[in-house]
Amino acid sequence: xxxxxxxxxxxxxxxxxxxxxxxxxxxxxxxxxxxxxxxxxxxxxxxxxxxxxxxxxxxxxxxxxxxxxxxxxxxxxxxxxxxxxxxxxxxxxxxxxxxxxxxxxxxxxxxxxxxxxxxxxxxxxxxxxxxxxxxxxxxxxxxxxxxxxxxxxxxxxxxxxxxxxxxxxxxxxxxxxxxxxxxxxxxxxxxxxxxxxxxxxxxxxxxxxxxxxxxxxxxxxxxxxxxxxxxxxxxxxxxxxxxxxxxxxxxxxxxxxxxxxxxxxxxxxxxxxxxxxxxxxxxxxxxxxxxxxxxxxxxxxxxxxxxxxxxxxxxxxxxxxxxxxxxxxxxxxxxxxxxxxxxxxxxxxxxxxxxxxxxxxxxxxxxxxxxxxxxxxxxxxxxxxxxxxxxxxxxxxxxxxxxxxxxxxxxxxxxxxxxxxxxxxxxxxxxxxxxxxxxxxxxxxxxxxxxxxxxxxxxxxxxxxxxxxxxxxxxxxxxxxxxxxxxxxxxxxxxxxxxxxxxxxxxxxxxxxxxxxxxxxxxxxxxxxxxxxxxxxxxxxxxxxxxxxxxxxxxxxxxxxxxxxxxxxxxxxxxxxxxxxxxxxxxxxxxxxxxxxxxxxxxxxxxxxxxxxxxxxxxxxxxxxxxxxxxxx
Numbered sequence: 001x002x003x004x005x006x007x008x009x010x011x012x013x014x015x016x017x018x019x020x021x022x023x024x025x026x027x028x029x030x031x032x033x034x035x036x037x038x039x040x041x042x043x044x045x046x047x048x049x050x051x052x053x054x055x056x057x058x059x060x061x062x063x064x065x066x067x068x069x070x071x072x073x074x075x076x077x078x079x080x081x082x083x084x085x086x087x088x089x090x091x092x093x094x095x096x097x098x099x100x101x102x103x104x105x106x107x108x109x110x111x112x113x114x115x116x117x118x119x120x121x122x123x124x125x126x127x128x129x130x131x132x133x134x135x136x137x138x139x140x141x142x143x144x145x146x147x148x149x150x151x152x153x154x155x156x157x158x159x160x161x162x163x164x165x166x167x168x169x170x171x172x173x174x175x176x177x178x179x180x181x182x183x184x185x186x187x188x189x190x191x192x193x194x195x196x197x198x199x200x201x202x203x204x205x206x207x208x209x210x211x212x213x214x215x216x217x218x219x220x221x222x223x224x225x226x227x228x229x230x231x232x233x234x235x236x237x238x239x240x241x242x243x244x245x246x247x248x249x250x251x252x253x254x255x256x257x258x259x260x261x262x263x264x265x266x267x268x269x270x271x272x273x274x275x276x277x278x279x280x281x282x283x284x285x286x287x288x289x290x291x292x293x294x295x296x297x298x299x300x301x302x303x304x305x306x307x308x309x310x311x312x313x314x315x316x317x318x319x320x321x322x323x324x325x326x327x328x329x330x331x332x333x334x335x336x337x338x339x340x341x342x343x344x345x346x347x348x349x350x351x352x353x354x355x356x357x358x359x360x361x362x363x364x365x366x367x368x369x370x371x372x373x374x375x376x377x378x379x380x381x382x383x384x385x386x387x388x389x390x391x392x393x394x395x396x397x398x399x400x401x402x403x404x405x406x407x408x409x410x411x412x413x414x415x416x417x418x419x420x421x422x423x424x425x426x427x428x429x430x431x432x433x434x435x436x437x438x439x440x441x442x443x444x445x446x447x448x449x450x451x452x453x454x455x456x457x458x459x460x461x462x463x464x465x466x467x468x469x470x471x472x473x474x475x476x477x478x479x480x481x482x483x484x485x486x487x488x489x490x491x492x493x494x495x496x497x498x499x500x501x502x503x504x505x506x507x508x509x510x511x512x513x514x515x516x517x518x519x520x521x522x523x524x525x526x527x528x529x530x531x532x533x534x535x536x537x538x539x540x541x542x543x544x545x546x547x548x549x550x551x552x553x554x555x556x557x558x559x560x561x562x563x564x565x566x567x568x569x570x571x572x573x574x575x576x577x578x579x580x581x582x583x584x585x586x587x588x589x590x591x592x593x594x595x596x597x598x599x600x601x602x603x604x605x606x607x608x609x610x611x612x613x614x615x616x617x618x619x620x621x622x623x624x625x626x627x628x629x630x631x632x633x
Contacts, residue, residue, distance in 0.1 A: 034228030089174030319382035
């Protein structure tokens with residue numbers, strides 16, 4: 001489909017790729033990995049011909065349809081509605097629709113047989129291309145990416161950068177290219193949307209190359225790992241976990257080969273040194289010297305993972321209770337976040353606060369850190385010393401300081417050696433600690449900001465998306481640091497593998513309250529799956545739940561009279577029958593629309609469209625009523 005053939009490329013004399021080659025096959029599902037700065041985004045720019053190689057070539061099949069999703073799209077700003085933005089993914093279908101509309105106008109003034117035939121042909125093509133379902137598909141994509149129905153008619157310019165990225169991702173997905181280039185698509189997604197995107201990519205008919213530092217996302221989505229390493233591309237079959245296993249085997253083989261070669265070199269050098277002065281051994285000595293000159297040296301395998309050997313003490317031992325609250329309320333002019341919520345954080349609690357964006361996770365951390373006003377009273381326990389890592393933490397670094405000076409800043413109880421030890425844990429070693437902060441990458445700045453927080457020895461951490469900007473090695477380092485940390489913490493993150501490795505409690509926000517599961521993420525996910533399975537709650541597009549579910553749910557609801565519940569159950573049954581009947585009616589009208597488009601009856605087509613839109617609107621109202629009653633039960 002597309003190939004790199006002996007490609008070399010560099011910036012300012014620094015090589016990024018050197019004679020790199022790889023072929024991406026049709027339908028490939030590739031995870032592109034490597035440390036920050038290795039050249040992953042550069043590879044994408046080479047594939048889309050935004051830059052040209054210094055040597056070698058990038059070749060592709062004729063008419064290859066390729067789409068590139070990247071962070072620079074954040075700057076896109078338009079007054080087009082969200083739905084219209086996503087519909088642009090159906091460019092070819094929209095072009096056919098445009099031609100149909102132009103022909104219809106022409107026929108109003110000039111009725112010709114040729115134009116009638118052309119119109120019929122275009123309408124048939126429009127139908128075969130799925131033209132009548134593009135709006136429903138667009139809405140489905142938007143819902144999967146976390147948008148509400150009420151958002152569809154809002155202009156893109158009203159949304160924040162992260163939500164704009166979601167809309168643009170939806171448009172790119174619906175364009176169905178032969179090859180998708182996805183550069184960190186999960187960065188701006190919450191947990192439900194990441195899970196939805198995983199499912200979408202698993203069933204995607206085309207090929208894709210995915211840059212991601214989310215291990216679980218890669219495991220669920222790809223069947224090949226392409227590693228950018230040593231200015232080259234190395235391919236491994238399987239998902240990320242399988243790549244790790246294969247790489248470990250290869251490193252062991254390379255390590256043994258390196259040791260054997262080093263032993264041979266030392267033996268040869270010893271022979272040369274011992275017999276260099278003996279005339280009788282001159283020929284053998286020269287032969288050994290030439291042998292050493294010709295030998296191709298095996299590189300010692302580099303283990304990028306460093307074991308955490310530094311403990312992270314706390315400055316003071318806190319009491320058993322870290323924080324508690326029974327009446328937390330928080331609202332903004334247009335939305336209520338919390339209403340009489342309660343929570344309890346105990347010593348040694350390691351809590352992951354998860355869920356969809358916009359629910360109030362970051363707001364909660366800001367409340368806990370004193371950066372956001374609220375109603376109620378939060379009581380902090382004895383000797384609690386907290387630190388807050390915000391998403392904008394990098395902006396607070398002094399760019400003119402060196403790494404070690406920035407880490408020492410404000411610390412009176414640490415000497416430079418202790419600071420260097422902790423910096424080494426966060427991958428700053430040797431001369432790297434003398435770098436100016438202003439020359440660090442985003443990932444390096446994030447590691448420095450995290451190191452500074454641990455150096456202050458708090459006993460309670462509040463961490464808002466700490467894995468943003470970090471590559472996989474850095475995420476593992478942070479995970480190990482939090483495992484070795486002796487204090488308590490609450491972390492907001494959408495990285496499931498990261499959460500699984502550190503949390504012993506899972507919190508989420510539901511009905512303006514904080515809910516808790518007393519276990520790790522794997523146990524929580526299993527519990528949640530069983531709850532959904534038992535309750536038979538269908539995905540949004542299915543809408544209708546089974547009648548017996550409501551009855552089962554009724555038995556488990558304490559404090560409600562049986563008469564009240566029975567009344568709600570009957571109302572739900574009536575709604576379900578109405579929804580089912582309405583769904584059949586909608587299908588009938590859809591079929592009539594298809595037939596009418598073939599017969600070219602403009603008046604009937606307009607009447608059916610009006611009827612169809614009315615039915616869909618009624619369907620949404622019934623769904624909303626059903627969900628309200630189901631929530632009440």
